Amino acid sequence: xxxxxxxxxxxxxxxxxxxxxxxxxxxxxxxxxxxxxxxxxxxxxxxxxxxxxxxxxxxxxxxxxxxxxxxxxxxxxxxxxxxxxxxxxxxxxxxxxxxxxxxxxxxxxxxxxxxxxxxxxxxxxxxxxxxxxxxxxxxxxxxxxxxxxxxxxxxxxxxxxxxxxxxxxxxxxxxxxxxxxxxxxxxxxxxxxxxxxxxxxxxxxxxxxxxxxxxxxxxxxxxxxxxxxxxxxxxxxxxxxxxxxxxxxxxxxxxxxxxxxxxxxxxxxxxxxxxxxxxxxxxxxxxxxxxxxxxxxxxxxxxxxxxxxxxxxxxxxxxxxxxxxxxxxxxxxxxxxxxxxxxxxxxxxxxxxxxxxxxxxxxxxxxxxxxxxxxxxxxxxxxxxxxxxxxxxxxxxxxxxxxxxxxxxxxxxxxxxxxxxxxxxxxxxxxxxxxxxxxxxxxxxxxxxxxxxxxxx
Amino acid sequence: xxxxxxxxxxxxxxxxxxxxxxxxxxxxxxxxxxxxxxxxxxxxxxxxxxxxxxxxxxxxxxxxxxxxxxxxxxxxxxxxxxxxxxxxxxxxxxxxxxxxxxxxxxxxxxxxxxxxxxxxxxxxxxxxxxxxxxxxxxxxxxxxxxxxxxxxxxxxxxxxxxxxxxxxxxxxxxxxxxxxxxxxxxxxxxxxx
Numbered sequence: 001x002x003x004x005x006x007x008x009x010x011x012x013x014x015x016x017x018x019x020x021x022x023x024x025x026x027x028x029x030x031x032x033x034x035x036x037x038x039x040x041x042x043x044x045x046x047x048x049x050x051x052x053x054x055x056x057x058x059x060x061x062x063x064x065x066x067x068x069x070x071x072x073x074x075x076x077x078x079x080x081x082x083x084x085x086x087x088x089x090x091x092x093x094x095x096x097x098x099x100x101x102x103x104x105x106x107x108x109x110x111x112x113x114x115x116x117x118x119x120x121x122x123x124x125x126x127x128x129x130x131x132x133x134x135x136x137x138x139x140x141x142x143x144x145x146x147x148x149x150x151x152x153x154x155x156x157x158x159x160x161x162x163x164x165x166x167x168x169x170x171x172x173x174x175x176x177x178x179x180x181x182x183x184x185x186x187x188x189x190x191x192x193x194x195x196x197x198x199x200x201x202x203x204x205x206x207x208x209x210x211x212x213x214x215x216x217x218x219x220x221x222x223x224x225x226x227x228x229x230x231x232x233x234x235x236x237x238x239x240x241x242x243x244x245x246x247x248x249x250x251x252x253x254x255x256x257x258x259x260x261x262x263x264x265x266x267x268x269x270x271x272x273x274x275x276x277x278x279x280x281x282x283x284x285x286x287x288x289x290x291x292x293x294x295x296x297x298x299x300x301x302x303x304x305x306x307x308x309x310x311x312x313x314x315x316x317x318x319x320x321x322x323x324x325x326x327x328x329x330x331x332x333x334x335x336x337x338x339x340x341x342x343x344x345x346x347x348x349x350x351x352x353x354x355x356x357x358x359x360x361x362x363x364x365x366x367x368x369x370x371x372x373x374x375x376x377x378x379x380x381x382x383x384x385x386x387x388x389x390x391x392x393x394x395x396x397x398x399x400x401x402x403x404x405x406x407x408x409x410x411x412x413x414x415x416x417x418x419x420x421x422x423x424x425x426x427x428x429x430x431x432x433x434x435x436x437x438x439x440x441x442x443x444x445x446x447x448x449x450x451x452x453x454x455x456x457x
Numbered sequence: 458x459x460x461x462x463x464x465x466x467x468x469x470x471x472x473x474x475x476x477x478x479x480x481x482x483x484x485x486x487x488x489x490x491x492x493x494x495x496x497x498x499x500x501x502x503x504x505x506x507x508x509x510x511x512x513x514x515x516x517x518x519x520x521x522x523x524x525x526x527x528x529x530x531x532x533x534x535x536x537x538x539x540x541x542x543x544x545x546x547x548x549x550x551x552x553x554x555x556x557x558x559x560x561x562x563x564x565x566x567x568x569x570x571x572x573x574x575x576x577x578x579x580x581x582x583x584x585x586x587x588x589x590x591x592x593x594x595x596x597x598x599x600x601x602x603x604x605x606x607x608x609x610x611x612x613x614x615x616x617x618x619x620x621x622x623x624x625x626x627x628x629x630x631x632x633x634x635x636x637x638x639x640x641x642x643x644x645x646x647x648x649x650x
Contacts, residue, residue, distance in 0.1 A: 015636065015639050015640055015643045016636050016639045021616070021617075021618055022616060022618045022619065024633065024636055024639070024640075026640070026643055026644075026647075035487055035488070035540075036539065036540065036541070038490035038491075039490070039491065039492045039541075042490070042491070042492065043492075047630070049630070064488065075488075077485065077488045077489070078488055080488075080490060081488050081489075081490055084490050126539055126541075127538075127539055128537065128538050128539040128563055141563075142539040142563050143539060143563065143566070144539055144540075144541035144544070144563065144566060144567035144570060145492075145541040146541060146567065146570035146571065146629065147566065147570065149630065150629055150630050150633065153630045153633075153634075154630065154633045154634065154636075154640065155640065156633060156636070156640055158618075158629070158633070160616060162562070192475055192533060192536065193475075193532060193533040193536070193559070193561075196533065196559065196560075196561065196562055197562065223563075226533065226536070226561065226562070227562075228562045228563055290475055290477070290536070307473065308473065308474055308475065311473070401484070401538075402484055403484045403487065403488065420477075420479075420537065422477050422479045422480070422537060423479070423480065423502070424479060424483075424484075424502060425479055428502075
């Protein structure tokens with residue numbers, strides 16, 4: 001019988017339960033952060049339970065940390081959450097990357113970076129962007145705090161196997177169009193719930209040509225299309241990325257031999273297949289209050305078709321028929337688990353080099369991890385950003401979610417390399433416009449979005 | 458967890474599609490380290506005015522809907538972040554069930570794990586429920602998988618395994634601990650391979 005990669009991965013991890021019913025899956029790796037774990041540890045304590053496999057668990061701080069002075073958490077509630085994780089990991093014997101550590105950063109950036117994330121694994125985290133790890137040919141998915149506790153206590157989780165969807169991405173990416181535009185374009189076309197009930201696998205010549213960091217950007221935003229899981233078949237690019245990383249398998253050759261068996265046998269094995277041709281894809285910018293409310297940079301914003309659209313236009317302060325070039329950008333944010341990796345910062349720095357951001361624009365550059373920060377500084381990217389008038393910060397989630405001091409002021413339009421443009425996401429009243437790092441860099445320089453296909457070299 | 462059998466209550470409807478967890482709970486509440494007392498923050502951006510007073514325009518503040526234990530809503534409910542705080546807020550506010558046109562996958566499991574019954578019904582049925590008079594009770598019967606309202610009965614689907622847990626009020630981790638041997642065997646097999 002032929003199978004999808006997802007089916008193969010799933011089958012490898014079933015501990016108990018019959019096909020078609022919820023099954024007990026073994027979890028190879030759980031990543032923890034300070035926001036969704038305190039209540040899980042509290043539950044363990046109340047019931048006198050231990051952590052089943054501390055060696056399969058790794059914790060760090062990302063959501064709450066201030067990025068200006070990472071060691072000085074002024075907000076008392078944030079500080080308590082941070083201290084709680086510090087104490088919990090100590091009490092339960094879990095590896096912990098504290099602020100200042102070379103291993104600290106956004107969970108979905110450090111997992112791959114440290115080689116914790118590997119093909120063939122099941123990976124969970126109390127965070128919806130855990131689909132990021134699927135880029136390695138693994139099953140990565142976001143879970144709630146009750147499930148975090150369940151995995152801590154048993155190293156397993158009850159899950160119903162989803163249906164599978166293949167997204168065939170093909171063609172050569174046009175100049176000025178990036179991996180971020182693929183996922184934004186897909187969600188703009190298919191809607192924010194097209195993936196509900198499905199595990200998605202991205203494949204095709206476009207995907208094969210992408211770097212691991214680009215693949216992660218795509219899998220990362222799978223949840224914005226409604227699917228918990230987004231994955232990509234592991235190949236030489238994947239193996240080369242994993243090799244030599246701190247927690248990579250000791251015997252890489254044996255590991256690779258196994259990973260090479262992870263692929264979908266036939267397109268027919270998917271429950272549904274979607275075709276996505278990128279040859280005519282344009283840079284995408286979101287105009288509204290969910291990631292599906294997005295258009296190609298040269299297209300007018302759509303007419304109001306329902307109450308959701310009306311509410312979105314009202315919040316965002318724009319009108320149907322306008323284009324992205326007409327959005328007055330006063331804030332630019334570079335970072336997040338979607339686009340806070342070294343290659344993303346390189347793209348942005350390349351655009352900003354020798355330029356200055358427009359008067360009245362505030363720009364934050366927040367590396368996804370300490371390691372990204374160090375690497376960027378070694379390349380002198382920090383100086384390029386600073387010379388351009390940007391703030392160069394410490395690693396964390398920062399202004400992606402407005403939970404720490406980095407927030408976009410009310411009413412201000414922010415060009416952002418992040419993943420969500422919900423009402424209030426980046427701060428109360430903040431107006432988020434999702435785009436690729438190159439698009440955001442040009443927007444910062446010009447004070448509005450531009451069609452970078454016409455200007456970029 | 459408290460077992461769920463029948464839930465009879467009036468309903469209140471917030472019919473927007475794509476209500477994300479950012480809308481259900483504010484950031485400040487997500488920073489808490491406990492599992493309790495999230496009721497006051499549910500829908501806080503819509504429930505309260507800037508000065509902290511109740512927003513008279515928001516349906517949850519309409520006294521006619523006071524005590525409603527069933528929320529009716531639209532498509533893709535619970536979209537966005539996996540924050541379970543969103544379900545704790547619904548539960549602590551007093552909602553025992555949510556009837557939606559459909560749910561986000563992560564959110565659906567968070568409901569199951571907290572004994573807030575997620576019921577998916579057809580669009581027309583949700584719209585009908587949303588337009589019921591404020592004092593008209595609706596009955597959800599979990600064992601029978603039915604919703605009875607305005608003289609009609611609608612059937613809903615729920616996986617038998619999750620249903621059993623909710624009906625019996627089973628503690629998830631305790632139940633899984635009975636699989637201890639299977640987990641050990643699985644780990645043993647892995648090592649041998």
